[in-house]
Amino acid sequence: MRPPIFAAAIILLSSTSAFAAGDVARGQILYESRCGACHSIQSNRTGPKHLGVVGRKAGSIAGFDYSPALKKAKFIWTPKQLDKWLQGPGKLVRGTNMAFTVPKAEDRAAIIAYLAVAK
Amino acid sequence: MKEVIQTASRRNFLGTVTAVTLSATALALLDGNDAMAAKMKDKKGSTANDVGILNVALGLEHEAINAYTLGAQSGLLDKGVLDVAVLFQSHHKGHRDALIATINKMGGKAVAEKTLAQYATDLNAGSIKSAGDILQLARRLELGAINAYLGVIPSLNDKALGQVAARLAADETMHWTLLNSALGGAAPAGPLSFGA
Numbered sequence: 653m654r655p656p657i658f659a660a661a662i663i664l665l666s667s668t669s670a671f672a673a674g675d676v677a678r679g680q681i682l683y684e685s686r687c688g689a690c691h692s693i694q695s696n697r698t699g700p701k702h703l704g705v706v707g708r709k710a711g712s713i714a715g716f717d718y719s720p721a722l723k724k725a726k727f728i729w730t731p732k733q734l735d736k737w738l739q740g741p742g743k744l745v746r747g748t749n750m751a752f753t754v755p756k757a758e759d760r761a762a763i764i765a766y767l768a769v770a771k
Numbered sequence: 772m773k774e775v776i777q778t779a780s781r782r783n784f785l786g787t788v789t790a791v792t793l794s795a796t797a798l799a800l801l802d803g804n805d806a807m808a809a810k811m812k813d814k815k816g817s818t819a820n821d822v823g824i825l826n827v828a829l830g831l832e833h834e835a836i837n838a839y840t841l842g843a844q845s846g847l848l849d850k851g852v853l854d855v856a857v858l859f860q861s862h863h864k865g866h867r868d869a870l871i872a873t874i875n876k877m878g879g880k881a882v883a884e885k886t887l888a889q890y891a892t893d894l895n896a897g898s899i900k901s902a903g904d905i906l907q908l909a910r911r912l913e914l915g916a917i918n919a920y921l922g923v924i925p926s927l928n929d930k931a932l933g934q935v936a937a938r939l940a941a942d943e944t945m946h947w948t949l950l951n952s953a954l955g956g957a958a959p960a961g962p963l964s965f966g967a
Binding site: 684685686687688689690692694695696697698699719742747748749750751752753755756 | 819820823824826827830831834892893894895911912914915916918919922923925926927967
């Protein structure tokens with residue numbers, strides 16, 4: 653079994669490659685208008701910061717006050733998990749405080765493409 | 772319409788704003804929330820979920836209030852713009868008070884406000900160099916709040932809470948429209964431009 657950090661690096665590299673053709677620029681615009689109320693890349697705000705979220709363990713940003721439900725989450729934020737999350741956070745993690753959804757698949761893909769490369 | 776907004780001067784922006792008292796706004800919301808909160812207490816399963824969502828909204832309002840404080844304290848705003856910023860901040864304080872009252876009545880614990888210094892860090896206030904920077908930050912935060920409030924409506928278990936979220940979004944849209952006008956921004960090109 654691979655060490656978690658190695659596995660996360662593989663996820664990050666593969667996801668970045670997979671989303672290379674995605675519309676990162678459109679994803680950034682969508683991110684700022686849809687996610688920007690609560691999140692930013694560099695800072696914890698109402699929601700946790702997103703720098704390096706792809707490949708990171710859920711609920712793992714030190715110092716951020718996650719909901720009890722997300723603190724207990726065991727999964728890694730892969731592009732697939734992020735896609736599920738954006739379709740319905742409460743369906744993926746029952747009891748999470750996040751209720752915002754992104755209904756259109758192409759919008760979710762663009763936002764995830766941006767998250768995979770955002771610095 | 773587009774031309775009107777694009778050519779709106781800062782003076783027009785200031786002139787279109789009418790005084791609204793904080794207490795009237797807060798009381799109007801709270802009047803509706805009393806009945807709503809009592810009803811929600813009967814639905815234990817959905818109450819915790821809705822309290823969590825309301826606390827996220829409260830976090831946005833805390834941040835907006837502090838963002839306007841940072842703008843007001845920057846010394847970069849002239850008096851007319853400052854007056855409008857203070858007015859918008861009073862709306863957010865009204866939202867905050869209504870949300871806290873509702874959360875408390877539903878048996879939840881309202882999320883605490885962070886320090887002004889923490890908000891300054893979170894919002895990268897150190898990069899603000901002009902009045903325009905402040906207005907752009909405010910416009911960005913208002914847009915995010917509009918989309919956030921509209922985006923959570925389908926997840927709320929109580930229709931009355933959904934109506935409150937829509938009213939909050941309407942206030943934020945009013946703020947965004949005036950800020951966008953002051954910055955010379957164009958009107959959205961298409962219909963249904965918020966919340967999707």
